[in-house]
Amino acid sequence: MEWLYLHMPISGVDIFWPGLVILGLGVGILGGFYGMGGAWMITPGLNILGFPMAFAIGTDIAHIAGKSIVSTMRHARFGNVDYKLGVAMILGTIAGFEVGAQMIMWFERIGKVDLYVRIIYLLILAFIAYLVYLDFKKLKSKKEVGSAKVDKLETGITWYKTLHKIKIPPVMHFKEAMITCSVWLPLGVGFFTGWIAGILGIGGGLIRMPALIYFVGCPTHVAVGTDLFEVMISGLYGAFTYTWKGRTELIGALVMLLGASLGAQFGAVATKYFKGMQIRILFASAVACAAISILLKLIARIYHIVVLDHASSVVILGGVFVIMMVILIKTIAGMRQEVRMKKQQLT
Amino acid sequence: MKKLFALVSSSLGALTFFPQIVWAKGKAETLVVVAYTKGVTGLNLYWANLYNDNMFLFTILTGCIMPIAGLVLGWIGDWLIRLTGIDVSKRELAEH
Numbered sequence: 127m128e129w130l131y132l133h134m135p136i137s138g139v140d141i142f143w144p145g146l147v148i149l150g151l152g153v154g155i156l157g158g159f160y161g162m163g164g165a166w167m168i169t170p171g172l173n174i175l176g177f178p179m180a181f182a183i184g185t186d187i188a189h190i191a192g193k194s195i196v197s198t199m200r201h202a203r204f205g206n207v208d209y210k211l212g213v214a215m216i217l218g219t220i221a222g223f224e225v226g227a228q229m230i231m232w233f234e235r236i237g238k239v240d241l242y243v244r245i246i247y248l249l250i251l252a253f254i255a256y257l258v259y260l261d262f263k264k265l266k267s268k269k270e271v272g273s274a275k276v277d278k279l280e281t282g283i284t285w286y287k288t289l290h291k292i293k294i295p296p297v298m299h300f301k302e303a304m305i306t307c308s309v310w311l312p313l314g315v316g317f318f319t320g321w322i323a324g325i326l327g328i329g330g331g332l333i334r335m336p337a338l339i340y341f342v343g344c345p346t347h348v349a350v351g352t353d354l355f356e357v358m359i360s361g362l363y364g365a366f367t368y369t370w371k372g373r374t375e376l377i378g379a380l381v382m383l384l385g386a387s388l389g390a391q392f393g394a395v396a397t398k399y400f401k402g403m404q405i406r407i408l409f410a411s412a413v414a415c416a417a418i419s420i421l422l423k424l425i426a427r428i429y430h431i432v433v434l435d436h437a438s439s440v441v442i443l444g445g446v447f448v449i450m451m452v453i454l455i456k457t458i459a460g461m462r463q464e465v466r467m468k469k470q471q472l473t
Numbered sequence: 474m475k476k477l478f479a480l481v482s483s484s485l486g487a488l489t490f491f492p493q494i495v496w497a498k499g500k501a502e503t504l505v506v507v508a509y510t511k512g513v514t515g516l517n518l519y520w521a522n523l524y525n526d527n528m529f530l531f532t533i534l535t536g537c538i539m540p541i542a543g544l545v546l547g548w549i550g551d552w553l554i555r556l557t558g559i560d561v562s563k564r565e566l567a568e569h
Contacts, residue, residue, distance in 0.1 A: 135517040136508045136524050180506075188535060192543030199547045200554075204564045265569060278567045345566045366536040372506055372528065376520065376535045380542060387546035395554055395561065402568035465558045 134375045137181045141378060145175045147385035150189065154389020155450055158197040159396050160409050161350030162331035163190040163357045184373030191361035193386040198354045200394035206351025208302035211312055216356055218316025226324020250322055254336050257283065258410040265403060279345055286343030303344045315341045331357050346402030396453050399460030408449055415445025
């Protein structure tokens with residue numbers, strides 16, 4: 127069975143390559159569907175497959191650079207990428223990221239960095255999780271109570287409508303996102319999300335996607351595509367910097383990319399068969415599964431219960447598997463229906 | 474009950490990313506690693522030697538190969554998707 131193992135020339139480890147392809151495929155689907163790089167899922171996965179942690183991070187980012195190009199290309203063809211909005215966000219993100227990084231250095235000097243980072247992370251993530259729930263709840267009540275028909279692009283939370291009223295020049299129209307607002311809004315949101323990402327040391331796709339929907343007013347599909355455009359830019363930059371620091375296994379990244387490109391393509395196409403709210407609910411479901419898994423792991427470590435440790439792996443793997451199956455089944459059904467309708471129109 | 478559910482789900486969502494705090498915020502320091510070339514042949518040997526001898530070229534090649542591979546695989550994937558017969562030029566926007 128030696129042929130199932132591939133030698134990594136830099137780190138010197140032999141890796142089970144089908145595992146890399148499967149991992150890439152799975153995360154590719156979720157990344158293309160949610161509009162994230164997904165480093166928080168891949169890096170531990172690579173580590174489990176045998177990559178030393180130092181190489182796992184660099185290899186992961188190199189693969190994200192390639193994968194996000196695939197999904198951005200696909201989303202762009204659907205009209206899901208607003209480049210003008212993406213560029214405005216990037217400018218804000220870079221500035222915010224720098225401020226965040228400086229703040230971390232300041233916290234390090236006063237010696238409370240871990241405490242502050244944990245508090246901020248907790249607050250932000252709790253806020254994001256709560257947003258999806260609140261959005262769902264508000265939309266449901268709008269549909270139940272509203273006498274007029276609710277617009278199909280309407281979300282439950284409409285804070286962006288208030289923010290759009292602030293017309294500080296220059297005011298710009300973003301065609302794909304179908305919004306007109308002050309350029310300072312995406313710049314500000316980019317700055318804010320970049321600041322958080324800089325403090326937390328993450329790519330930030332996880333924060334940007336909901337921020338684009340609830341604060342900027344992007345339709346979910348455009349938020350996913352535009353976010354991936356930003357992930358692509360940061361992924362390319364990250365691939366260079368991490369490689370320069372000697373932390374990338376190109377062979378491993380390329381093998382992963384084989385699965386990830388297919389997954390990213392599929393994940394991006396899948397968004398065509400899902401409504402915005404459905405994408406957001408699946409996003410929240412993935413977060414909930416991972417959360418339960420972490421909670422089980424924490425309990426297992428505190429009370430030394432081995433069974434719970436195994437259960438945590440089952441919950442996360444099972445949860446991601448179920449979500450992927452939902453995406454696969456609904457997408458394949460949608461594709462089949464579309465082809466059938468096309469044939470009927472021809473005859 | 475609803476508020477409790479919101480509170481629990483928010484807390485669980487936050488807890489999800491606890492481990493990430495540990496590994497994600499560390500800065501990438503330059504590694505002093507020498508690729509072990511004994512018993513390594515062919516392309517692997519070339520790549521390992523390049524890593525050991527010329528990090529600049531190694532970085533440029535890696536930084537270029539990944540996006541190019543992404544572009545090529547993206548085109549191939551796009552072609553495969555088109556073969557299924559679905560319309561990949563447009564989608565309908567709807568939030569609910």
